[in-house]
Amino acid sequence: MDPPLQTIREDGAAVVILDQTRLPRETAFVRLGTLADAARAIRVMQVRGAPLIGATAAYGVALGLQEGLPLARIIATLAATRPTAVNLRWALERMRSALEKCRPAGVQPNGLREEGLPAGAGALSALAGRQDLAWDEARAIAREDAEANAAIGRHGLEILKPVAAMKDRVEVMTHCNAGWLATVAHGTALAPIYAAHAAGLAVHVWVSETRPRNQGQLTAWELARAGIAHTFIADNAAGLLMMQGQVDCVIVGADRIAANGDTANKIGTYLKALAARAHGVPFYVAAPVSTIDFTCPDGMHIPIEERSAAEFGALHTPVANPAFDVTPAVLIAGIVTEHGSVPADQLARVKP
Numbered sequence: 001m002d003p004p005l006q007t008i009r010e011d012g013a014a015v016v017i018l019d020q021t022r023l024p025r026e027t028a029f030v031r032l033g034t035l036a037d038a039a040r041a042i043r044v045m046q047v048r049g050a051p052l053i054g055a056t057a058a059y060g061v062a063l064g065l066q067e068g069l070p071l072a073r074i075i076a077t078l079a080a081t082r083p084t085a086v087n088l089r090w091a092l093e094r095m096r097s098a099l100e101k102c103r104p105a106g107v108q109p110n111g112l113r114e115e116g117l118p119a120g121a122g123a124l125s126a127l128a129g130r131q132d133l134a135w136d137e138a139r140a141i142a143r144e145d146a147e148a149n150a151a152i153g154r155h156g157l158e159i160l161k162p163v164a165a166m167k168d169r170v171e172v173m174t175h176c177n178a179g180w181l182a183t184v185a186h187g188t189a190l191a192p193i194y195a196a197h198a199a200g201l202a203v204h205v206w207v208s209e210t211r212p213r214n215q216g217q218l219t220a221w222e223l224a225r226a227g228i229a230h231t232f233i234a235d236n237a238a239g240l241l242m243m244q245g246q247v248d249c250v251i252v253g254a255d256r257i258a259a260n261g262d263t264a265n266k267i268g269t270y271l272k273a274l275a276a277r278a279h280g281v282p283f284y285v286a287a288p289v290s291t292i293d294f295t296c297p298d299g300m301h302i303p304i305e306e307r308s309a310a311e312f313g314a315l316h317t318p319v320a321n322p323a324f325d326v327t328p329a330v331l332i333a334g335i336v337t338e339h340g341s342v343p344a345d346q347l348a349r350v351k352p
Contacts, residue, residue, distance in 0.1 A: 002225040004180045006331065007052055008142065010135075013066060015059045019046045020181060022220035029050065032056075035064035035074055042081040045227045049182020050255045050291050051145045052351070058138035061095040071099060083303045084264055084324050086130035091141055095246040096139045101265030116192070136301045143146055148288040151338035156192025156286055157199060159334070159341060161235070163248045168339030169229075171248045173206040173238060176266035177218040178253025178286065188253040188286040192336070199226050205230040206247060208238060210266055212321065214312045235268050239275040250276050250337075254287040261344030262299030263287075266279040267322055275286040282333040289337050289350050299326035323333045 005027070007018045014033040017299050022028045030046060032038050037059030041047050043209065047056045053225035066075035082088055135280045163170045186194065196203045205223055207230050209216040216232060223230040233241070241247050250272055256264045261271075263285050276283040296302060304326075309319035327345035337352045 001227040003338050004185065005199050007181060008047070008055055008184060015063065016279065017041055017047050017056065020048055020218065021196055024217050031052065031064065032072065033058055033066060033070060033102045035077060038063055039077050039081050039298050040232055042078070046088050049181040049253070050085040050087040050260055050345060051149065051188065051288060053082060054091035054290065055138070055142045055145055055184050055260070058091045058141045062131065062138050064132035065134050071096065078286050082305060084305045087290050094141065095134065095137055099134060100131055129195055145183055147183035147223050148338035149191050149308050151186055152336055153186055153191030153195035155340050156336045157195040157245060158175065159249070159284065160192055160196045160201060160203065169202040169204050170196065171206065171246055173208070173241070173247045173250045173272070174219060174346050175208045175252050176210045177215040179219055179222040181222060182253060183220050188288070191221065191250045191286065192251060193228065197226065199262065203228065204224065206234045206241060208235050208268065208272070209233065210268060211235055215266065235259065238272050242275050242279040242281050247281050249349060250283045251286055254285050254291050255324055256296065256302050257285065257287060257292045257335065257347070258296040258298045259294045259301060259347060260298045261332060261335065261347055262302070263327045263332060264299065264302045264324045265303070269337050270325040270327045271329040277331050284334050284336055286336040289314050289352065292347055294351055302326055
């Protein structure tokens with residue numbers, strides 16, 4: 001069993017990320033030293049998964065302040081990279097709130113110095129302190145994500161235990177990649193699977209390929225490194241496997257959960273939820289509370305990212321490439337957060 005790699009870590013005045021666009025072919029790391037580096041890493045999916053996007057954005061704020069850029073410009077640049085993953089906005093708002101509370105005298109809310117005011121030693125010291133605070137807050141966001149995901153694993157394990165008590169092996173289906181690659185550590189949808197494996201439960205995972213970017217390959221790569229039994233399947237094989245009784249439950253991650261429990265996740269998730277309902281297979285979403293957007297009333301208000309047609313290859317025909325779909329709350333058996341599993345229509349119970 002190979003230990004998980006660090007998806008993101010500090011390296012002096014920079015941040016180092018695991019370049020997920022090069023997996024599973026090769027393992028490579030990229031050094032982010034500027035705001036532009038961080039924004040590009042999020043936009044081109046060198047980092048992916050809502051929790052990891054949020055942590056990377058937080059570090060991107062620290063990098064931008066380190067360059068002396070205005071906070072408003074930093075926030076706007078990072079916010080424009082991925083519209084659907086709410087952890088991005090959540091992390092940026094948390095960074096903004098923390099930093100505006102310690103705005104140095106003579107510095108406007110947008111981060112620029114007031115016109116004509118000299119940058120004295122005291123002001124420069126205060127600005128340096130603000131940069132230190134940005135790094136501290138980014139570290140806190142990363143640390144808390146790892147802790148939350150470990151808790152999701154513990155709570156999700158309680159869902160799998162009753163199944164394991166009735167049969168020799170628990171059969172779990174997942175979609176896209178919501179393992180440790182998509183987070184700072186542990187993963188979301190895969191966290192209960194890792195916890196089950198560590199507890200000695202026999203578990204097997206049906207890994208959906210997840211077109212067009214084939215992120216299921218990342219899940220298969222993770223599970224192989226962990227020594228967990230799994231089978232890679234075409235996206236459209238999911239319904240047949242459920243019809244044949246080969247799936248005990250489905251666990252997926254999320255990029256944004258609306259206040260009513262409607263959940264946006266990688267395109268193809270909704271179809272699996274429909275198949276699961278048709279065949280009596282419980283369908284769970286695993287995500288930290290930071291992925292719940294309590295300002296978004298329902299799934300109709302979740303922005304859906306439209307990505308480039310180039311992801312399909314060289315096609316000479318019109319292409320629609322929505323990156324996400326929305327699973328209605330009524331199809332979700334429970335949402336597993338760091339505070340436990342709650343019914344999708346009762347998210348107010350975990351509201352901060």
